[in-house]
Amino acid sequence: MKDIIIIGAGPAGNIVAEKTAEAGLDVLVLDWRQIIGDKLCTGIIGKECLDKFPPREEDIFHEVKSATLISPNNKTYRITRSNTQAAILNRVSYIQSFANKAKKYGAKYDLEHRVTEIKQNTDHISIKAKYKEVLKTYKCKLLIISSGFNTPLLRMVGIETHNNKSLMGSQIEVEVEKPLETQVYFGKEISPGSFGWLVPLSKSRALLGVISKEKTQENIKYFLNKLINEGKILDLNYNIKSWGIPISPINKTYKNRILITGDAAGLTKPTTGGGIYYSLLSGQLAAKTSIEAIKSNNLSENKLKEYQSAWKNIFGKEISISHYSRLFFETLNDEQIEKIISLGFEFQKELINESDFSFDWHSKVILKAFKIKKMRESLMKLVPIIPSILLKK
Structure with missing residues (x-):
């Protein structure tokens, strides 16, 4: 039986794996994907995240010191700072770096394993996961659910889901006419009640995207055509991808022998939908609680609720105001x-x-x-x- 099984090899899951394996615990990570970190995301992190969880130099596409806001009437407003405020990363490589550290400390990863059943027992959690056509069974003392927004695993363990407290995001990687800085667009045609973005990856590539409570496919097509007509991006065939984004935490992020982290717990910035930093922070906090719980052999709700108290203390008010x-x-x-x-x-x-x-x-x-x-x-x-x-x- 494993000490900890983590479902989801995203930022939260990988840092839990890293910290708990470093503490000497027997850790297994399950993920349905073939490639760790392969998720739709703009890949922007702020200065504080850069300092606390520094990426390798080769994982940074572009550092951000300035940005231009484009109003609904197409007026431009430029914000400039003397120091780096954020960085646009190779998200896949950045998230994989945490998994590599976890593996170095002894954590095991079973990829392409889709969890089909979770059963809560008095003295352990049992999990069934399908790998290709093979159904495997696992047991652990403590389960960490880090499997992303709207995960069906929450229903398996009897915890409420996000319901309608979410946004939809759509994004395209585009070719640009010339180098640009980060641009943020407002207006109901582009993104009703929210915003769109054009974020540089290199001198010739950028990410164009929108988030909104409404369906975003038509909005991003309008946005794409607008920027093509303005000569900012090249008129090519682009593949639009979409994903869901939570904007409010679930009520309870713990249960007997279970913790929920990152997007699965709804721990993102409601203003922008950004989730990498809050996922890493929640993963760190979950790791601390997990280590204490395993070593004291106390995996009760009363012990594990310390995790929720910890994240609420750090960014609960921030999330509420946002x-x-x-x-x-x-x-x-x-x-x-x-x-x-x-x-x-x-x-x-x-x-x-x-x-x-x-x-x-x-x-x-x-x-x-x-x-x-x-x-x-x-x-x-x-x-x-x-x-x-x-x-x-």
């Missing part, structure tokens, strides 16, 4: 978005200084917008109904 900010933004029409972007740049010096701005933590800037008296008054005239959490002093 979630309400997203709900607020989704109510705006293009005219209101246009005015809010203009207002933000009018108060840019007060709103976004070097110490306050963070790619990974958005709540400080969001709340500051409602604390600057003139900006608060302008926002309340523009949008009379604002969530109370954003108005707290």
Whole structure:
């Protein structure tokens, strides 16, 4: 019997495997994919994530110091910082680097194994997984579910799923006419209630994408044609890919002998849908709780709930404020978005200084917008109904 079985070899699952194997535990990772880290994602991480979980130099496509916002009326607003704010990564290689460390410490990986059954017993968890036509059975003391958004494994263990608390993302890798910097686009034709992006990978390649609560296929086609007509990208045959993104945590991320991490737990940034950093943080916290639980032979809910308390303490409030900010933004029409972007740049010096701005933590800037008296008054005239959490002093 294994000490820990982790289902899902993404950022959360791999860092749990790395840290628990390093602590001397017997660890197995199961994943249905053939290639570790092969998931639709823009691959952007912020400065804090770069510092805490540094990628290899060869995994960095592009560092970000500036970005251009394009409003619904096609006006451009440029944000520039003196230091690197984020980096665009080769996501597959970056996520594989954590798996390689886990393997070095003794963790085992069974890829192309799709879990079909999870049974909770008094003294262990039993798992059935299908590899090609072979059905295998595993046992473990503790199960970590890190298998991504809307995973059916939560239903297998009797934990609620995300229901409608999610977004849909669509993305294409495109060829660009000339080198560019990160661009963020707003407007209902591109992405109702959200935004689209054009993110450089190299001098000639970029990722074009949108996220929204609505179906995104038609929006990304409109966006693609718009940028082709503007001469920003080449008119070629592109393959559109889509994926789901949680924007709110599930209520309970633990159970007897079970922890849930990363996207499976809904631990992403609701404002942007970014999940790599919060997945890595939640994986670290789950690893700490797991090591303590295994070594003390206490795998009860009462012990494992320490994991949920830990992640709530670090980014629970951040997720809550960002979630309400997203709900607020989704109510705006293009005219209101246009005015809010203009207002933000009018108060840019007060709103976004070097110490306050963070790619990974958005709540400080969001709340500051409602604390600057003139900006608060302008926002309340523009949008009379604002969530109370954003108005707290």
